[in-house]
Amino acid sequence: MQFKNRRTFEFFTKNFQQNSLKLMIxxxxxxxxxxxxxxxxxxxxxxxxxxxxxYEALRNGITNLDGNDVMDTSPTFKVxxxxxxxxxxxxxxxxxxxxxKFIQHLQSALIRIENKTYGICRETGxxxxxxxxxAVPHATLSIEAKNDNKR
Numbered sequence: 001m002q003f004k005n006r007r008t009f010e011f012f013t014k015n016f017q018q019n020s021l022k023l024m025i026x027x028x029x030x031x032x033x034x035x036x037x038x039x040x041x042x043x044x045x046x047x048x049x050x051x052x053x054x055y056e057a058l059r060n061g062i063t064n065l066d067g068n069d070v071m072d073t074s075p076t077f078k079v080x081x082x083x084x085x086x087x088x089x090x091x092x093x094x095x096x097x098x099x100x101k102f103i104q105h106l107q108s109a110l111i112r113i114e115n116k117t118y119g120i121c122r123e124t125g126x127x128x129x130x131x132x133x134x135a136v137p138h139a140t141l142s143i144e145a146k147n148d149n150k151r
Contacts, residue, residue, distance in 0.1 A: 029127055032119045036130075041113050044137045048106045051099060058096040062089050105138035112140075121145050 032040070112118040119128050123145035132139055141149070 030120075031116055032127065034116075037113050037116065037118055040118060040133060040137060041110065043134065044106050044109050044113070047137060048103065048110075051103050051106060055096060055099040055103060058092050058099060061092045062096060102138075109138045123148070 109118060119130075119133055120126070121128050121142040122140045124142060126142060128139055128142045132143060
């Protein structure tokens with residue numbers, strides 16, 4: 001393409017650069033497609049079911065619903081076993097709390113899928129890479145944003 005003068009060339013070059021930049025911005029994905037969101041929904045639902053089963057097992061261990069207790073043992077062993085049982089219940093309680101928090105995060109992720117905001121970093125507004133979401137499906141921050149928050 002030949003130009004009549006330098007001014008025409010500069011005008012064309014400037015407009016071309018601006019339009020190219022606009023196209024690049026428009027081409028950048030702003031959210032995951034419905035098909036991709038459905039893939040994440042399946043992954044999260046599976047993890048949620050497993051997490052709920054683990055939570056119930058922990059809760060049952062805390063409340064002695066499984067029937068294993070020290071009521072039928074002699075008084076000497078009862079004192080020792082009650083101390084160990086208390087420590088075990090405290091640990092199970094902490095694990096149950098952590099599991100419940102994980103369940104709540106997964107449920108929040110399902111809500112974000114419904115709202116079509118799943119996978120969008122809450123700090124940068126950019127898409128969180130699929131690899132990260134597969135590893136941590138309840139993530140709300142990209143690796144970059146998470147690292148920036150640690151500093």
